Amino acid sequence: MNTYDVVVIGSGPGGYVAAIRCAQLGMKTAIIEKYATKGGTCLNVGCIPSKALLDSSHHYEDAVKHFAEHGIELTGEVKVNLQKMMERKASVVEQTTKGIDFLMDKNKIDSYQGEGSFKDKTHIEITNEKGETETIEAKHSIIATGSKPSSLPFITIDKERIITSTEALKLKEVPKHLLVIGGGVIGLELGQVYKRLGAEVTVIEYMDRILPTMDSAQSKELTKVLKKQKMKFALSHQVTSVENTGDEVVIKAKDKKGNEVEFKGDYCLACVGRRPYTEGLKAENAGVKLNERGQIEVNEQLQTSASNIYAVGDVIKGAMLAHKAEEEGVFVAETIAGQKPHIDYNLIPGVVYTWPEVASVGKTEEQLKEAKLTYKVGQFPMRALGRSRASGDIDGFVKILSDATTDEVLGVHMVGARVADLIAEAVTAMEFRASAEDISRMSHAHPTYAEAVKEAALAATENRALHI
Known part of the structure; x- marks a missing residue:
């Protein structure tokens, strides 16, 4: 042995x-x-x-x-x-x-x-x-x-029409209409893949916003951008049944008023967690x-x-x-x-790899309010950057939350091009307990997307962003 x-x-x-x-x-x-x-x-x-x-x-x-x-x-x-x-x-x-x-x-x-x-x-x-x-x-x-992958008690994953992320990664055809149950990371990423390839995509989400665990400003921004890309959203909808009728999937759900709503598509991607x-x-x-x-x-x-x-x-x-x-x-x-x-579990970043990307570390504004902490907000739009205009990636922002008294950075939330990589700067700063002013005084190469981090830090420090 x-x-x-x-x-x-x-x-x-x-x-x-x-x-x-x-x-x-x-x-x-x-x-x-x-x-x-x-x-x-x-x-x-x-x-x-x-x-x-x-x-x-x-x-x-x-x-x-x-x-x-x-x-x-x-x-x-x-x-x-x-x-x-x-x-x-x-x-x-x-x-x-x-x-x-x-x-x-x-x-x-x-x-x-x-x-x-x-x-x-x-x-x-x-x-x-x-x-x-x-x-x-x-x-x-x-x-x-x-x-x-998890499912709901009334959903039968048949791996043909009613699928999980595993099957969605090896489809043999682009769906005509992909119904996505769940507006979290996996549903949005795979939904965007098939939307780009020509599918109609409808996301059905139980909560009142997508990415419900992230900062609400990120949810709002990504919803706006994905709607512009012609993705559809049914928020505050509780799915009650999912049926494969042969060449079609029929989903029944209740909206926030309790009315029954029906959705039809040729594939249903169930993304209700793991x-x-x-x-x-x-x-x-x-x-x-x-x-x-x-x-x-x-x-x-x-x-x-x-x-x-x-x-x-x-x-x-x-x-x-x-x-x-x-x-x-x-x-x-x-x-x-x-x-x-x-x-430090507070400093493990979360990322959504849609385009624009979404990335977060630390506390959200909702969490700070719930904890009754006083804080400052600095936010800078990506469209104000020369680098963003050069590449055409003008959607999104960087948002920095810092302690109102000490100026220590408590949370950083981003939507934009390459923010999956940019979030590492925020993690580094927070690991060393940097203040917003510390970040604002660091030289950032020009023109880069990372300049939005410096500008957001400036905005959180006496509201003195330079380029808006």
Whole structure:
């Protein structure tokens, strides 16, 4: 029987990063993955393939709608080759997942393919596709089994017409009318992909705004922009039934007045969240407790009720984000090694990869009001930037919230081109507890989108933005 210092169950961003850090710290490490390729949801059916399709569809939309204004004239019809687009996406996924295999080999981490389940606190049984089993011993274990798409009790996901994000990433045709249940990150990103490719898209959302967990100014701005792109929204609508009638999907919902509304389309994408995935883990054999939401219970050290077993990522509480899982993977590895790492969950950014992009870190204005904190607001529109006008990306803004007394930055919220990258500046500033004035006095290259961060900081500092 092979014995390890650490065994990681699951090879998504939380799992494979935890394994690498454990190996770097000198621990004999193994990783168990149920599926044929490593990388988990993110690399196989999440972050990476969705970004590949977002980029491909963005290129198509630019060719159809924007090339002419740049003086680029195309002869003949511009067509979508969906099969080629999907093949490119698959190639990106393959390169990325193979990169994980390379990293496992480089760090001398033993890989096992099969379903890992606990026999007890220190023994893990691995069952492969043929039903063959082997057992390994682990001094410490890290559970990183991730999540699966959720559904509603009355929705039957048939994977044909009524689909989840997994199926939406490999459709063989562009829908005529895609009905999206849920105005969160996944629904908006995939909705925009198919809108660009020619589908009519209607987003049906239970709350009164899209992106309900982000700052309301971002929700308002993105709604305005997506409506301009001809996406339709049915907000404050509670879906009551979803039926596949053969070549059509019929959704019934109640609006905020209680009236029944009917929507018809050829595909329905259900994006109502994700749930922790622990099936087959046999956590109870190791004394690992789950809460009422199916999440693995952990303490501040991400230790489960079994002291030698830890859990990270989507399977525990908190935002289901790949980079959150990575931070937790490193945190646990260093904790096992006897170090004193830290994670500030307030400073884990959230990003939506629509165009324009949306990015946030820290507290929203709604949260500050609820906490009865006094704060200042500095906001700067992207359209006032020379760089934005040069590229034609004039939608959006940067908004900085700072403490009214100390001027410490409490939250930064952005909508615009490349804000998924810009948000790192805000995270860095907040990690070092910068004030809005600190940011305002940093030199930002001209012309860049990042100048909006400086200008928003100036606006929060005595309302002295220079370019509005």
